[in-house]
Amino acid sequence: MTKDEIILAQQECLFPAVFHYFREPLVLTRAKDQFVWDAAGRQYLDFFGGILTVSVGHSNPQVNAAVHAQVDKLQHVSTVFATEPQAALARKVAEIAPGPGWKSFFTCSGTEANEMAILAARCYTGSSDIIALRHSYHGRSAMGMALTGNQGWRLGPATQPGITFAHNAYCYRCPFGLTYPSCEVRCAQDVKEVIRTTTPGQIAGMIAEPIQGVGGFITPPKEYFSIVAKIVRDHGGVFISDEVQTGWGRTGHRWWGIEQYGVTPDVVTGAKGLANGFPIGLTAARPEVANSVKKLTLSTFGGGPISTVAAKAVIDFIEQENLAANAATTGAYLRGHLEELQRKHRIIGDVRGMGLMQALELVQDPVSKAPAPVETVRLMEAARDHGILIGKGGLEGNVVRISPPLNVSTADVDDFIKALDASLTSCAA
Ligand SMILES: Cc1ncc(COP(=O)(O)O)c(C=O)c1O
Numbered sequence: 001m002t003k004d005e006i007i008l009a010q011q012e013c014l015f016p017a018v019f020h021y022f023r024e025p026l027v028l029t030r031a032k033d034q035f036v037w038d039a040a041g042r043q044y045l046d047f048f049g050g051i052l053t054v055s056v057g058h059s060n061p062q063v064n065a066a067v068h069a070q071v072d073k074l075q076h077v078s079t080v081f082a083t084e085p086q087a088a089l090a091r092k093v094a095e096i097a098p099g100p101g102w103k104s105f106f107t108c109s110g111t112e113a114n115e116m117a118i119l120a121a122r123c124y125t126g127s128s129d130i131i132a133l134r135h136s137y138h139g140r141s142a143m144g145m146a147l148t149g150n151q152g153w154r155l156g157p158a159t160q161p162g163i164t165f166a167h168n169a170y171c172y173r174c175p176f177g178l179t180y181p182s183c184e185v186r187c188a189q190d191v192k193e194v195i196r197t198t199t200p201g202q203i204a205g206m207i208a209e210p211i212q213g214v215g216g217f218i219t220p221p222k223e224y225f226s227i228v229a230k231i232v233r234d235h236g237g238v239f240i241s242d243e244v245q246t247g248w249g250r251t252g253h254r255w256w257g258i259e260q261y262g263v264t265p266d267v268v269t270g271a272k273g274l275a276n277g278f279p280i281g282l283t284a285a286r287p288e289v290a291n292s293v294k295k296l297t298l299s300t301f302g303g304g305p306i307s308t309v310a311a312k313a314v315i316d317f318i319e320q321e322n323l324a325a326n327a328a329t330t331g332a333y334l335r336g337h338l339e340e341l342q343r344k345h346r347i348i349g350d351v352r353g354m355g356l357m358q359a360l361e362l363v364q365d366p367v368s369k370a371p372a373p374v375e376t377v378r379l380m381e382a383a384r385d386h387g388i389l390i391g392k393g394g395l396e397g398n399v400v401r402i403s404p405p406l407n408v409s410t411a412d413v414d415d416f417i418k419a420l421d422a423s424l425t426s427c428a429a
Helices: 003-013 060-071 084-096 110-125 142-146 185-200 224-234 259-260 287-291 305-320 323-344 373-385 409-427
Strands: 028-032 035-038 043-046 103-107 128-132 163-166 205-208 240-241 266-270 281-285 348-356 356-364 391-393 399-402
Touching: 003 305, 003 348, 028 240, 035 205, 043 409, 060 305, 084 103, 084 305, 103 110, 103 287, 110 240, 110 266, 110 281, 128 185, 163 185, 185 224, 205 224, 224 240, 224 259, 281 287, 281 391, 305 323, 323 356, 323 409, 356 373, 373 399, 373 409
Parallel strands: 128 163, 128 205, 205 240, 240 266
Antiparallel strands: 028 035, 035 043, 103 281, 266 281, 348 356, 356 399, 391 399
């Protein structure tokens, strides 16, 4: 198919809800390491990584070799039979899980991983109420949307009984109008207020992203999660860390984003970067929580040999190449340069994130902090013209998300920053 035939077929044959970033959809035809190429053969430096999914570079040879070998050996039998790829991955996850004896349940997406986490929390506690955070994103199923605190991603009748929302830790736009640290992390106390005023007092749990991804890489202060996790447990609930974006070393040095806060969760969920683009969802839980799911449950494709062999190869590669450390050091290098850009371009109101998960919140001016969604769209187009791919997010659509593969170098960052600087300058002109 030609580029135009692809765009036309997409327009005519896909649900219009399948949206694209650009005025003219960007048709990509191949990718390698940190680069992708469009239908005309033009190269782009990919600093969005397929929405934080290409964790070890496009077409990683080590991951692909494992997948190629597996495809010719055993492709699918379903989870009613035991296979080595699923067992080996579960063993590996248990090794790096937040606590001893953790068990895994595999599905095909982050949405399903979160569904299972909520189910496990409800089975374990016997309660049904769940606390989520405003500005969160937890998936696209009925439950996923109901847990999502962002109107843009709640289609149809997305509200479900038993889910209530606390304020998030959005320091740049504090929901209480306070300033950190004199605020004494007031937002964390809101979780207690919500439990006491909107639930029976005993809850099944709380689900939260260590850094809110779709919400625009909103990064809570360091005390936030230890306060919140204690409140949740004091009310009988389990604490679920949605690591779909923050897992696998992305935030630097640690496997799980929640470890940056010194908190041990009861359940973690993963997807995206775990298998470098092969569909996978992971719900991992401490043994008591996992064992409480007593009735039979099944995911036909979950735990399949191809995606689990890929995921194991990804984790091995991250370990072998010390990529969590690279996320910290190259991430710090990137952060320094983004802060330099902030001093140069008034449109950058906030720079935030951890490791190789960094964001720029764009504003009309740094004093009013009025969101700049139109300018953000313009910047996305300019970045494309300058040969870099970035992501967009935030409730107002005014946050640029930067999340390259974990094995990028400082030289890649230099090229990226040069192109981003030029894109910002061309937008301002
Ligand atoms: C934090 C978080 N949780 C869950 C999901 C849902 O994952 P999936 O799209 O694989 O269903 C996403 C997707 O963006 C996410 O960012």
